Amino acid sequence: MIVPRSVKTTCPYCGVGCGIVADVASDGGVSINGDTEHPANYGRLCSKGSALAETIGLDGRLLYPEVGGARADWETALDLVAARFSETIRRYGPDAVAFYVSGQLLTEDYYVANKLMKGFIGSANIDTNSRLCMASSVAGHRRAFGSDTVPGCYEDLELADLVVLVGSNLAWCHPVLYQRIVVAKEKRPELKVALIDPRRTTSADIADIHLSIRPDGDVALFLGLLRHLASNSTIDADYIARYATGFEQALAAAQALDRDALIRRIGVPHSQLEEFYDLFAVTERTVTVYSQGVNQSSSGTDKVNAIINCHLATGRVGKPGMGPFSVTGQPNAMGGREVGGLANMLAAHMTIEDANDRDCVHRFWRAPTIATKPGLKAVDMFRAVGDGRIKALWIMATNPVVSMPEAENVRQAIASCPFVVVSDVTADTDTAKLAHVLLPALAWGEKSGTVTNSERRISRQRSFLRAPGSARPDWWIVTEVAKRMGHAEAFAYSAPADIFAEHAALSAFENIGTRSFDIGAYANLDSRAYEELEPFQWPCRVNSPGTARMFAEGGFYTQDRRARFVPVRLTAEERTTSDFPLTLNTGRVRDHWHTMTRTGKSQRLSQHYAEPFVEIHLEDAKRFRITDADLVRISTGLDAILVRALVTPRQQPGSIFVPMHWNDQFASCARVDRLVPGMTDPISGQPASKNVPARIERFHAATYGFAVLRERPKHIAAEYWAIAKCDGGWRLEIALAAEPADCSAFASGLLGKARDFIFYRDLQTGRMRFACYDNGRLCGILFLAPEPVAVSREWAISQLATTTIATGKRNAVLAGRPGPGAADRGAIVCACFGIGVNEIAAAVARGCCTVATVGEATQAGTNCGSCRPEIRKIVDRHALANAN
Numbered sequence: 001m002i003v004p005r006s007v008k009t010t011c012p013y014c015g016v017g018c019g020i021v022a023d024v025a026s027d028g029g030v031s032i033n034g035d036t037e038h039p040a041n042y043g044r045l046c047s048k049g050s051a052l053a054e055t056i057g058l059d060g061r062l063l064y065p066e067v068g069g070a071r072a073d074w075e076t077a078l079d080l081v082a083a084r085f086s087e088t089i090r091r092y093g094p095d096a097v098a099f100y101v102s103g104q105l106l107t108e109d110y111y112v113a114n115k116l117m118k119g120f121i122g123s124a125n126i127d128t129n130s131r132l133c134m135a136s137s138v139a140g141h142r143r144a145f146g147s148d149t150v151p152g153c154y155e156d157l158e159l160a161d162l163v164v165l166v167g168s169n170l171a172w173c174h175p176v177l178y179q180r181i182v183v184a185k186e187k188r189p190e191l192k193v194a195l196i197d198p199r200r201t202t203s204a205d206i207a208d209i210h211l212s213i214r215p216d217g218d219v220a221l222f223l224g225l226l227r228h229l230a231s232n233s234t235i236d237a238d239y240i241a242r243y244a245t246g247f248e249q250a251l252a253a254a255q256a257l258d259r260d261a262l263i264r265r266i267g268v269p270h271s272q273l274e275e276f277y278d279l280f281a282v283t284e285r286t287v288t289v290y291s292q293g294v295n296q297s298s299s300g301t302d303k304v305n306a307i308i309n310c311h312l313a314t315g316r317v318g319k320p321g322m323g324p325f326s327v328t329g330q331p332n333a334m335g336g337r338e339v340g341g342l343a344n345m346l347a348a349h350m351t352i353e354d355a356n357d358r359d360c361v362h363r364f365w366r367a368p369t370i371a372t373k374p375g376l377k378a379v380d381m382f383r384a385v386g387d388g389r390i391k392a393l394w395i396m397a398t399n400p401v402v403s404m405p406e407a408e409n410v411r412q413a414i415a416s417c418p419f420v421v422v423s424d425v426t427a428d429t430d431t432a433k434l435a436h437v438l439l440p441a442l443a444w445g446e447k448s449g450t451v452t453n454s455e456r457r458i459s460r461q462r463s464f465l466r467a468p469g470s471a472r473p474d475w476w477i478v479t480e481v482a483k484r485m486g487h488a489e490a491f492a493y494s495a496p497a498d499i500f501a502e503h504a505a506l507s508a509f510e511n512i513g514t515r516s517f518d519i520g521a522y523a524n525l526d527s528r529a530y531e532e533l534e535p536f537q538w539p540c541r542v543n544s545p546g547t548a549r550m551f552a553e554g555g556f557y558t559q560d561r562r563a564r565f566v567p568v569r570l571t572a573e574e575r576t577t578s579d580f581p582l583t584l585n586t587g588r589v590r591d592h593w594h595t596m597t598r599t600g601k602s603q604r605l606s607q608h609y610a611e612p613f614v615e616i617h618l619e620d621a622k623r624f625r626i627t628d629a630d631l632v633r634i635s636t637g638l639d640a641i642l643v644r645a646l647v648t649p650r651q652q653p654g655s656i657f658v659p660m661h662w663n664d665q666f667a668s669c670a671r672v673d674r675l676v677p678g679m680t681d682p683i684s685g686q687p688a689s690k691n692v693p694a695r696i697e698r699f700h701a702a703t704y705g706f707a708v709l710r711e712r713p714k715h716i717a718a719e720y721w722a723i724a725k726c727d728g729g730w731r732l733e734i735a736l737a738a739e740p741a742d743c744s745a746f747a748s749g750l751l752g753k754a755r756d757f758i759f760y761r762d763l764q765t766g767r768m769r770f771a772c773y774d775n776g777r778l779c780g781i782l783f784l785a786p787e788p789v790a791v792s793r794e795w796a797i798s799q800l801a802t803t804t805i806a807t808g809k810r811n812a813v814l815a816g817r818p819g820p821g822a823a824d825r826g827a828i829v830c831a832c833f834g835i836g837v838n839e840i841a842a843a844v845a846r847g848c849c850t851v852a853t854v855g856e857a858t859q860a861g862t863n864c865g866s867c868r869p870e871i872r873k874i875v876d877r878h879a880l881a882n883a884n
């Protein structure tokens with residue numbers, strides 16, 4: 001008998017850090033709702049947060065340690081990890097080992113991993129996937145503010161009169177923040193939104209102005225803005241004089257540039273540029289939100305400083321409704337930065353290069369040693385794994401074979417490494433397959449600790465599920481290895497609360513207001529206080545209540561307490577050549593999370609986009625003879641992938657977009673990071689994943705196929721395939737370079753050898769359909785055609801849901817379209833209620849002319865709201881069609 005309970009926790013996906021209430025019923029059922037009291041979301045959740053209950057099942061989970069592919073007990077696995085790391089260090093020195101960790105670890109996990117590497121192993125070879133995510137923002141903050149501090153808070157987005165979104169698709173990637181802006185804008189239409197993104201993303205929906213700049217045109221754009229602000233006397237000379245230095249040099253650097261060259265580099269019409277500049281100049285309350293379009297660039301750090309320069313110049317920093325705002329991606333990207341999880345940081349915002357900082361941390365930890373120089377950053381780390389300098393590697397909570405640039409080299413490097421440990425919650429990730437030792441970690445819902453969101457707010461994640469199998473928390477795994485490496489005393493924690501208290505104490509240790517990260521108020525908290533910990537914002541010094549905004553009155557963390565203007569330079573970032581004439585841009589979709597190890601388990605989240613794709617502009621499609629729904633091969637100097645073409649006006653000509661999510665478990669050949677070279681920003685070391693020269697060509701398939709299947713097939717013999725969960729089973733897209741010699745054998749290979757197998761071939765068109773039944777129960781349908789299969793996917797999927805199909809109706813299944821009376825929902829728009837585009841269009845045709853009335857009629861968009869921008873588009877399209 002399960003005791004029903006209601007537990008407050010935090011969403012494990014994006015850096016908005018929404019509060020969640022998880023209710024566990026007596027039958028074990030879990031329901032997830034937004035926490036109405038949490039200041040990040042006040043009850044809201046997006047599609048991913050709302051579908052969390054679907055992803056906590058144990059299918060695919062790693063539940064027991066494995067050594068060499070065989071199940072092992074913890075003692076054996078931990079002893080082996082400790083022995084191999086110790087032995088490698090003894091023979092080759094501390095820099096021969098490395099940890100590659102993640103912003104999806106909790107702060108406590110992160111803290112002990114960093115402590116073990118930097119203070120007890122004595123190397124700084126610990127880097128994190130935040131290198132691929134936040135490193136440029138960290139470097140930019142440190143250059144400007146002397147510390148890695150986000151000055152503002154979420155409320156500023158509502159208080160602003162202008163929100164500038166730079167390289168951020170907030171509607172899909174930080175949906176609850178987006179919704180907060182939508183609501184604020186409805187209340188106060190004078191709140192303007194400007195979007196700066198080469199693509200016209202869904203976030204353009206609320207934008208009053210969209211600048212479709214050239215790839216990496218941002219530095220030029222903000223240099224131009226600084227010049228404009230200076231020439232229009234919008235400079236806050238008083239703020240600059242009191243709190244900053246270097247303004248003249250930064251302005252001179254901007255003014256030295258040729259105006260026309262600058263405009264060409266930005267790539268938008270002069271009039272539109274002036275409109276944006278004027279808007280920025282006259283709007284005191286301006287927040288500039290930026291994300292991966294800024295960070296993931298070879299000029300990422302300069303982009304950050306070019307933005308911050310404009311905010312410093314206008315004194316718009318850390319005041320209500322004003323400030324530069326780097327939004328974090330992962331749930332604990334910020335926590336990782338606090339503990340010093342990057343290879344070039346130490347701990348609690350202290351730096352490796354600073355002898356005093358080293359001494360401070362060394363003494364606090366009572367450590368036998370301390371790292372004396374920065375360790376290898378992610379790209380260099382995997383190169384060092386590849387060339388044998390690193391001989392033992394421990395990967396925790398990240399999937400680098402999918403998410404690292406030069407992914408195929410990374411895969412080979414890991415495969416060649418003498419000793420690889422992977423701690424994960426999923427058994428079969430592309431990275432886990434290469435591990436010598438696999439360690440099962442507790443997943444969200446089972447583990448406890450803290451995370452920090454984009455506005456420096458620390459919240460608790462609390463467990464509400466029992467630990468399955470013999471999975472253990474990441475902090476426990478790390479400390480058990482540390483103990484076995486001879487550091488029992490320094491890692492003798494009994495619970496996450498002990499680690500959090502130590503982390504808090506270190507943040508305040510010898511911190512006389514010299515370090516911005518200070519949560520000394522919690523240095524002595526006990527387990528009960530930890531259990532009850534309410535969300536708070538750092539800094540939160542002893543006897544202080546936490547801080548929403550910083551730097552309005554200066555107080556930066558440089559030697560002289562002044563902020564620094566950085567004289568950024570314009571560098572050439574035009575990379576296309578005649579061989580690779582397009583710019584490949586990569587990023588996210590609404591309903592998937594990274595490498596899909598979790599969202600791929602949810603049929604709801606797998607319907608919005610069910611296969612990997614490339615977005616391409618009509619002009620380019622014509623130029624390269626590609627039509628919508630063709631399969632295309634995209635190649636760069638490194639490698640090639642196969643994906644579906646989506647022809648769209650959202651893309652600017654010359655640039656294509658491929659999502660980062662698909663891995664080798666869900667598609668034959670769609671890991672986009674195989675295409676991305678390890679080119680990095682020279683200051684932050686962050687890879688430039690959004691500007692890669694590429695080529696596109698049509699993949700000439702002889703046969704295309706679509707199938708719905710009750711069971712996932714073991715093997716798919718096709719050049720192209722992409723599989724996704726759907727209601728009742730799986731949906732599969734395939735393409736073959738040559739027509740199968742024996743189509744029936746091919747079909748039974750996929751559908752299984754059930755008793756009843758029916759088949760239809762249209763001799764004229766060459767189209768074929770197969771269906772297979774077991775005792776009247778449909779096992780699967782396969783459609784094959786010489787062109788992309790045109791059958792309603794939703795209708796085919798709905799056939800899986802019908803329990804038995806009468807013999808007379810079986811032909812309708814083969815006809816591959818809905819019979820009379822069976823509506824085709826169309827592609828799913830609302831993931832929460834499974835409402836398709838046809839249902840929404842029908843509601844609009846019946847007279848629903850707003851998102852709200854569509855919601856009343858169909859329920860679409862009435863739960864998490866992530867699909868509202870798309871519904872609005874359908875409504876608008878209809879209005880436009882009527883107007884014409």
Ligand SMILES: Nc1nc2c(c(=O)[nH]1)N[C@H]1C(S)=C(S)[C@@H](COP(=O)(O)OP(=O)(O)OC[C@H]3O[C@@H](n4cnc5c(=O)[nH]c(N)nc54)[C@H](O)[C@@H]3O)O[C@H]1N2
Binds near residue numbers: 014170174198215330
């Ligand atoms: N649904 C969903 N949400 C997520 C995640 C997820 O996987 N799925 N991941 C989370 C994580 S870890 C992160 S880091 C965030 C990322 O959140 P975002 O940064 O918003 O997401 P991306 O799609 O990577 O990139 C944002 C935009 O940058 C644009 N861009 C490309 N090049 C340039 C350029 O040169 N200049 C400008 N100005 N823009 C450019 C792209 O066209 C893209 O629309 O999302 C978080 N939220």
Ligand SMILES: Nc1nc2c(c(=O)[nH]1)N[C@H]1C(S)=C(S)[C@@H](COP(=O)(O)OP(=O)(O)OC[C@H]3O[C@@H](n4cnc5c(=O)[nH]c(N)nc54)[C@H](O)[C@@H]3O)O[C@H]1N2
Binds near residue numbers: 104
């Ligand atoms: N081309 C391109 N590449 C990119 C990006 C891009 O925009 N374009 N974005 C980059 C960015 S911003 C990011 S953040 C990265 C993300 O890339 P990854 O970090 O590789 O992505 P995830 O799929 O989130 O991987 C997390 C892994 O940890 C496991 N896991 C989940 N919870 C736990 C836990 O509690 N403990 C342990 N031990 N394991 C757990 C999951 O099963 C999964 O295998 O990708 C980067 N790569």
Ligand code: SF4
Binds near residue numbers: 012014041045
């Ligand atoms: S916006 Fe969505 S993914 Fe991000 S924390 Fe909130 S519910 Fe989770």
Ligand SMILES: [Mo]
Binds near residue numbers: 134330
């Ligand atoms: Mo990220």
